[in-house]
Amino acid sequence: MPSPMHATRAIASGPGDVPTSPIAPRELLARLEKVGKSFSNRVEALRSVDLEIRRGEFLSLLGPSGCGKSTILRLLAGLTNPSLGYINWLSTSHDLGFVFQEPTLMPWANVFDNVWLPLRLGGQSRKTARPKVEEALAKVGLSGFDCAYPRELSGGMKMRVSIARALVTRPALLLMDEPFAALDEITRTKLNDDLVALKCELDATVVFVTHSVFESVYLSDRIVVMAPRPGRVVAEVNVPAPRPRNEDYRLGHAYAELCRETSRALHSAMSAEPGQKRVG
Amino acid sequence: MSRDRAVRTILPTLAFVVALFLWEAIVRINDIPPVILPAPSLIAKTLVKDWGTLFRSLEVTLSITFEALIAATVGGALLALLFAQWRPLEYTFFPFTVILQVTPVVAIAPLLLVYLSPGTAVLVVAFLVAFFPILANTSLGLSSVDHNLLDLFQMYRASSWRQLLWLRIPAALPYFLGGLRIGGGLALIGAIVAEIAAGSAGQGAGLAFRIVESGYRLNIPRMFAALVLISITGVAIFLLTTSLSYFMLRRWHDSARSRDL
Numbered sequence: 001m002p003s004p005m006h007a008t009r010a011i012a013s014g015p016g017d018v019p020t021s022p023i024a025p026r027e028l029l030a031r032l033e034k035v036g037k038s039f040s041n042r043v044e045a046l047r048s049v050d051l052e053i054r055r056g057e058f059l060s061l062l063g064p065s066g067c068g069k070s071t072i073l074r075l076l077a078g079l080t081n082p083s084l085g086y087i088n089w090l091s092t093s094h095d096l097g098f099v100f101q102e103p104t105l106m107p108w109a110n111v112f113d114n115v116w117l118p119l120r121l122g123g124q125s126r127k128t129a130r131p132k133v134e135e136a137l138a139k140v141g142l143s144g145f146d147c148a149y150p151r152e153l154s155g156g157m158k159m160r161v162s163i164a165r166a167l168v169t170r171p172a173l174l175l176m177d178e179p180f181a182a183l184d185e186i187t188r189t190k191l192n193d194d195l196v197a198l199k200c201e202l203d204a205t206v207v208f209v210t211h212s213v214f215e216s217v218y219l220s221d222r223i224v225v226m227a228p229r230p231g232r233v234v235a236e237v238n239v240p241a242p243r244p245r246n247e248d249y250r251l252g253h254a255y256a257e258l259c260r261e262t263s264r265a266l267h268s269a270m271s272a273e274p275g276q277k278r279v280g
Numbered sequence: 281m282s283r284d285r286a287v288r289t290i291l292p293t294l295a296f297v298v299a300l301f302l303w304e305a306i307v308r309i310n311d312i313p314p315v316i317l318p319a320p321s322l323i324a325k326t327l328v329k330d331w332g333t334l335f336r337s338l339e340v341t342l343s344i345t346f347e348a349l350i351a352a353t354v355g356g357a358l359l360a361l362l363f364a365q366w367r368p369l370e371y372t373f374f375p376f377t378v379i380l381q382v383t384p385v386v387a388i389a390p391l392l393l394v395y396l397s398p399g400t401a402v403l404v405v406a407f408l409v410a411f412f413p414i415l416a417n418t419s420l421g422l423s424s425v426d427h428n429l430l431d432l433f434q435m436y437r438a439s440s441w442r443q444l445l446w447l448r449i450p451a452a453l454p455y456f457l458g459g460l461r462i463g464g465g466l467a468l469i470g471a472i473v474a475e476i477a478a479g480s481a482g483q484g485a486g487l488a489f490r491i492v493e494s495g496y497r498l499n500i501p502r503m504f505a506a507l508v509l510i511s512i513t514g515v516a517i518f519l520l521t522t523s524l525s526y527f528m529l530r531r532w533h534d535s536a537r538s539r540d541l
Contacts, residue, residue, distance in 0.1 A: 074431075077431075077435055078435065079431050079434060079435065096435060098431075098432065098435055100428045100431075100432075102428065104426060104428040104429055104432065106429065106446075106447070106450065107532045107533070108450040108451075108453070108531075108532045108533075109450075109532075117432075117436075117446075118436050120446075121433070121436040121437070121438045121442065122436065149531055149532050150532070151532060151534075
């Protein structure tokens with residue numbers, strides 16, 4: 001299989017190369033095999049997607065809107081089923097956490113009750129759940145906000161509550177669908193920093209959907225670049241930068257180089273030959 | 281802030297008092313006979329003098345209005361819940377709800393008076409008028425849930441019962457309360473209109489009957505006194521439903537949000 005990328009450097013290897021990443025090969029968590037998805041309005045959202053999700057990695061799905069990034073998350077979350085192909089789960093338990101683009105909090109419930117929800121649906125009483133809820137809130141830096149209502153919080157804080165709710169069940173797989181897209185640049189940078197720190201602290205696997213090259217390079221171990229109409233995987237970029245990452249990484253040479261590399265991959269994805277038949 | 285609030289109380293009160301004063305003055309200066317337009321002072325005197333009769337009528341109208349409103353609230357909300365939990369039921373009864381909703385209920389009143397005793401017919405009309413806004417609003421609320429939240433509940437494998445209890449019902453609450461506010465006003469209107477259609481006298485005579493009766497007897501001051509009582513009842517229902525809505529939603533809903541500008 002020829003590499004779809006124009007240039008391949010040691011620092012970022014295409015999918016066709018022998019893995020040169022310093023990250024040790026990881027155990028597989030799930031594998032999408034020839035997954036296709038068409039909607040009832042005949043839009044082909046995904047075509048023959050092969051994708052491996054490795055345990056403990058931070059994987060970004062990067063691409064323009066309409067490339068089926070979010071559909072992959074919904075498939076992984078079991079909210080919809082593939083029309084073709086299948087998803088192979090290689091681990092017996094795969095608890096999920098999901099963070100949407102909007103905070104998606106229940107406005108009538110305070111912060112504690114919002115974060116408690118997944119545990120409550122799992123049958124845990126308020127008393128049993130309290131330490132876990134408080135721990136999740138502490139992780140996102142919102143200790144002491146238990147009794148606040150969503151409308152009293154800023155956009156960034158609401159998103160933190162949403163992340164705490166996803167983390168409270170200690171999921172093996174955290175799915176994030178452009179969670180910071182609606183936030184301002186400054187808040188987004190801060191939340192990216194916190195997510196990087198959180199990633200080190202947690203043992204979770206993260207699949208993160210974004211359309212920001214910078215965000216994906218800052219956060220990920222591996223970036224899968226997708227192209228639209230129909231949605232498909234066209235390139236893969238490894239991000240071997242060590243963790244923890246911080247402002248030094250963001251300002252460093254390696255980061256700039258990787259951003260350039262990823263932008264190039266995204267650019268060729270945009271101009272890539274669309275599928276034989278145009279849909280949508 | 282408190283000065284602003286004082287102005288907000290004083291201005292409307294002042295406007296109301298001035299309006300009453302002008303009314304009184306116009307009647308006295310032009311020497312308008314009470315048969316045509318009674319002065320506010322005469323209406324007040326009539327209200328005191330005829331209190332026994334009027335109060336009994338007020339009780340009748342109030343009890344009809346509130347019985348109808350309670351039945352409409354319980355019935356409307358329960359039916360909306362049933363529809364939300366079991367969609368085929370909604371499709372099945374859809375034509376009936378539409379027909380009953382678009383037919384002016386007042387037009388059914390004479391028919392109901394044939395089938396039912398006057399008291400019951402009045403109650404049924406008031407109920408029907410108040411029922412539909414509550415049913416329609418609650419139904420709309422129960423289906424207007426954030427789709428992402430529904431996905432979240434599905435992901436955590438919530439039963440449909442819990443989804444209803446913890447997601448659909450709280451999300452529908454503002455809509456339901458909006459329906460209740462409309463229904464409260466309509467229950468009174470329904471009761472009055474049905475009473476006029478029924479024209480029932482004697483023990484079961486409500487305020488609307490007193491108005492019709494005063495009209496026949498050209499007892500215009502009493503007609504106005506009955507009108508005043510109806511207005512006060514309407515205002516009371518409005519205040520009651522509005523404050524209920526405010527207290528239930530003030531913690532979270534935008535409708536109860538005070539904006540500091």
